[in-house]
Amino acid sequence: MSFGKFGKVSYVSETKLQEFEKALEAGRIMGTKCKTCGKLYFPPRADCTCMKGDIEWVELKGNCRLLTYSTIYFAPASFRYEVPYILAVAQFEEGPTVLAPLNKDLKEDEIEIGMSLRLIPMELAGGRVIYELRKI
Amino acid sequence: MSKIAVIGVGQTKFSRRPDASIKEIAFEAFKEAVDDAQISTGDIQASIICSATHYDKQRTPAGVIAEYLGLNPQPTFNVEAVCASSGVGLRIGWSFISSGLHDVVAVVGFQKMTELSSAEVQEVMGRSGDVMWESPFGTTMPGYFALYARAHMQKYGTKPEQLAKVAVKNRFYATKNPKAMFQKEITVEDVLKSRMIASPLRRYDCCSNSDGAACLILAREEFARKVTSNPVWVAGLGLASSPMTLTSRDTSLSSFNCSAEAANQAYKMAGVTASDIDLAEVHDCFTITEIINYEDLGFCERGKGGSFAEEGQTYLGGKIPVNIDGGLLAKGHPVGATGASQIRTLVKQLRGDAGETQVNDAKIGLAHNLGGIGMYCAVTILKV
Numbered sequence: 355m356s357f358g359k360f361g362k363v364s365y366v367s368e369t370k371l372q373e374f375e376k377a378l379e380a381g382r383i384m385g386t387k388c389k390t391c392g393k394l395y396f397p398p399r400a401d402c403t404c405m406k407g408d409i410e411w412v413e414l415k416g417n418c419r420l421l422t423y424s425t426i427y428f429a430p431a432s433f434r435y436e437v438p439y440i441l442a443v444a445q446f447e448e449g450p451t452v453l454a455p456l457n458k459d460l461k462e463d464e465i466e467i468g469m470s471l472r473l474i475p476m477e478l479a480g481g482r483v484i485y486e487l488r489k490i
Numbered sequence: 491m492s493k494i495a496v497i498g499v500g501q502t503k504f505s506r507r508p509d510a511s512i513k514e515i516a517f518e519a520f521k522e523a524v525d526d527a528q529i530s531t532g533d534i535q536a537s538i539i540c541s542a543t544h545y546d547k548q549r550t551p552a553g554v555i556a557e558y559l560g561l562n563p564q565p566t567f568n569v570e571a572v573c574a575s576s577g578v579g580l581r582i583g584w585s586f587i588s589s590g591l592h593d594v595v596a597v598v599g600f601q602k603m604t605e606l607s608s609a610e611v612q613e614v615m616g617r618s619g620d621v622m623w624e625s626p627f628g629t630t631m632p633g634y635f636a637l638y639a640r641a642h643m644q645k646y647g648t649k650p651e652q653l654a655k656v657a658v659k660n661r662f663y664a665t666k667n668p669k670a671m672f673q674k675e676i677t678v679e680d681v682l683k684s685r686m687i688a689s690p691l692r693r694y695d696c697c698s699n700s701d702g703a704a705c706l707i708l709a710r711e712e713f714a715r716k717v718t719s720n721p722v723w724v725a726g727l728g729l730a731s732s733p734m735t736l737t738s739r740d741t742s743l744s745s746f747n748c749s750a751e752a753a754n755q756a757y758k759m760a761g762v763t764a765s766d767i768d769l770a771e772v773h774d775c776f777t778i779t780e781i782i783n784y785e786d787l788g789f790c791e792r793g794k795g796g797s798f799a800e801e802g803q804t805y806l807g808g809k810i811p812v813n814i815d816g817g818l819l820a821k822g823h824p825v826g827a828t829g830a831s832q833i834r835t836l837v838k839q840l841r842g843d844a845g846e847t848q849v850n851d852a853k854i855g856l857a858h859n860l861g862g863i864g865m866y867c868a869v870t871i872l873k874v
Contacts, residue, residue, distance in 0.1 A: 361626020397623040422743050424636035425689040430616025431609055433628035443736055451737040453624050467644045
């Protein structure tokens with residue numbers, strides 16, 4: 355399945371959005387856009403709630419601004435060996451927002467809400483693909 | 491339209507219950523409620539069994555619980571809205587009666603969270619967000635609310651000490667509630683020194699997994715007047731939803747839109763405003779949630795939740811007493827039982843039966859029951 359490699363752990367492998375994972379492997383962050391109402395979605399969706407149009411894939415540049423973050427010390431079983439790790443919500447300059455890990459090398463005192471970040475596609479050991487927020 | 495009353499309430503002590511099964515803890519709460527209402531099992535025409543079923547070993551627990559309570563062949567089924575399950579169950583019970591289908595309905599909320607091994611609980615916990623886009627990065631319940639806490643702190647200057655005050659208050663009131671899990675007071679310093687769980691939330695900013703059940707008996711006015719001289723009326727109901735993914739919500743991430751929406755519906759239906767509420771039970775799964783709830787429910791101005799807590803405005807004698815039974819933080823949070831337990835506390839208060847923590851002349855109470863990571867919210871207003 356071509357969505358089963360997305361994320362550090364994956365729970366869903368069957369979706370209409372398989373292009374997303376292929377693009378991420380090729381180093382591109384893709385959202386979807388409704389051809390009728392123009393609404394831009396990230397994470398991408400296969401369907402628009404306007405109920406009228408088809409969607410198309412659009413590439414996002416990855417430039418974003420930090421909205422909020424938290425360092426996780428108590429994790430689900432599959433993430434036990436990763437703690438502590440930082441999760442963040444950031445807003446793309448194109449408008450939508452993303453929830454993603456923030457690069458571990460950043461110390462809490464180097465993190466400032468509002469700071470500029472970039473969402474970077476990454477390949478992990480074992481062929482898994484994720485994205486990560488990094489300071490620019 | 492016929493008025494609908496809560497005529498009986500019951501609750502187990504919230505704690506770890508290795509000595510009892512889900513059926514048996516449900517029975518304890520059910521028996522207390524039936525005795526409280528002074529009715530018999532045969533008067534009950536339907537049962538609504540509320541739990542977050544991913545914590546249950548038993549598939550479709552309504553089957554075994556209705557059987558154990560002696561409620562066959564009456565209709566029964568499960569209601570699941572995670573932490574808001576029994577708040578939603580009350581609304582369905584109300585609808586059953588107001589539609590004319592039934593006269594008396596039992597709403598039973600329960601959870602036995604310690605039935606699963608800790609590895610199983612952690613596995614379940616890892617799937618509390620959208621499993622396609624958020625869980626793959628290791629999101630957790632405390633983590634989601636921590637993202638709100640950080641955003642609220644940034645936007646309004648809310649401080650960790652103000653969060654800690656909520657935990658201190660709720661632990662204080664739990665010592666006056668024999669049914670609460672935690673019976674020891676804590677200090678602001680204890681909270682600030684406790685282990686970090688998801689920054690900025692520490693151990694004492696978080697509620698605990700717990701086992702327990704709570705039960706409500708609802709009845710149409712004609713029946714209620716026959717069996718009780720002190721019915722407590724359901725005056726307002728609100729139920730709303732928000733997107734599950736954080737990325738589809740309002741980017742301020744410092745308010746739960748479904749709370750404000752459900753509260754507006756309930757205030758409108760009851761014909762009251764926030765300033766008319768004599769006491770409230772709000773969903774304090776984390777300290778930050780209680781602070782945001784003050785604002786979403788209109789108890790204080792937007793952004794002032796932290797100072798509202800710091801000034802002690804939600805203690806007995808303050809502007810509006812909140813969670814003076816210990817709340818989720820200190821009474822315990824057996825997920826499916828929480829909404830019904832909140833209603834039980836309000837009913838006792840409105841009957842003037844709350845003992846040491848009685849709010850003088852309490853006439854109107856509000857319960858706010860939030861589901862999951864803030865995607866469901868039930869608000870209920872009770873009156874005498």
